[in-house]
Amino acid sequence: MKQIIKLGLITLVTAPLVLLADMDRCVSCHGVDFEKHALGVSRIVKDMNETEIKAALDGYKAGKGGAMKELMMAEVNLGVDTDAMAADIYNESRTPGFEEPSDEFIFQKRLNVRSLHKLKENIKKAKKEDMKKISSQIKTTAFNMYAYDKVLRDKVKFEDFQAKKLTKEDILNTVTEVKKCIDHTFSPEAMAKCEVPFMNLAGNLVKNEGNMMKAKGIKNKAPLFTGEGAVDLSKYLEEK
Ligand code: HEC
Structure with a gap:
């Protein structure tokens, strides 16, 4: 419970507005700590470093990616700052979501x-x-x-x-x-x-x-x- 509030606060403080609205959505496919293969196909984002995450996001922004890239192209809307987004995703994946x-x-x-x-x-x-x-x-x-x-x-x-x-x-x-x-x-x-x-x-x-x-x-x-x-x-x- 405490962890959730902390996580919420961290997100509030650090996330750019675009991301704030969307970040919660990621968990349904990627898991709370980005620990899953989203829909069975993505890499495990938790195992990626910030540079790799940014490269993937830049790819989606440019219309490149894997077989299901359209999905992520919709997530990474064109205006998004991929530097900030990659940093956020990296931090989020290293902050345990659920303790109990x-x-x-x-x-x-x-x-x-x-x-x-x-x-x-x-x-x-x-x-x-x-x-x-x-x-x-x-x-x-x-x-x-x-x-x-x-x-x-x-x-x-x-x-x-x-x-x-x-x-x-x-x-x-x-x-x-x-x-x-x-x-x-x-x-x-x-x-x-x-x-x-x-x-x-x-x-x-x-x-x-x-x-x-x-x-x-x-x-x-x-x-x-x-x-x-x-x-x-x-x-x-x-x-x-
Ligand atoms: C509906 C399911 C779904 C949602 C919601 C979703 N993703 Fe994804 N994500 C995927 C899939 C599927 C892929 C692999 C796409 C491909 O084929 O390139 C992926 C790939 C990624 C990658 C690159 C991993 C790799 O394989 O290189 C990152 C980073 C990522 N997502 C972050 C996010 C973030 C952040 C959010 C929320 C803002 C999010 N995703 C929301 C399904 C989803």
Whole structure:
């Protein structure tokens, strides 16, 4: 717990603004201390030195990288200062994230509440033409929840996802309810239960898009991310 607060503070103090918003997102693929092969393909960033990290980031910025470089090109948005980002990633990977198992729950809860809060604010002020972006944000958030939460993974059935007509109000209500629900949880089990309706919401959106693409005669493998820098991640979800 103390470690988390410390980590949060370090990030607040040292991170440039662009990074601040995004750094939490990295854990779903790279692990809390960048100790994993992201999606089974990246190098273990924890084992890289700062120069190597910077070289990788500069690569993504220039559109170069491995088979899944598009994903990281979306992360390393064009304006980012790769010197500062590499230093941050290096420090983050050397600062242990979790001391106790319960820390993982607290971190995940904080991350969820924060992403859902941001989402709620975005939905509130969204105009009709913004809803595509909102849909993409919902799917990204759902992907991060799913990738990171082991308990949730056993509760989600992709084959049950259905197309469903949704209004902006429906979407806002679900996000509000899910956030409130997660806010009041004290165990991974309880949190996963709260997350299921959010996964179903993302599932509705994916199915709606699938149908729309079919109607337009576009060949479709339900994309989970849409918009600029989009990568089809559905195959990774199915493999789990
Ligand atoms: C959706 C999953 C995902 C997220 C989220 C993500 N990454 Fe990655 N990351 C990857 C994948 C996959 C690769 C390997 C890409 C390739 O093929 O070059 C990678 C590669 C990297 C590398 C270079 C490692 C190497 O293999 O050379 C760094 C550094 C990195 N990511 C940092 C970050 C940071 C920092 C964040 C958060 C701001 C982040 N990543 C968010 C999936 C992700």
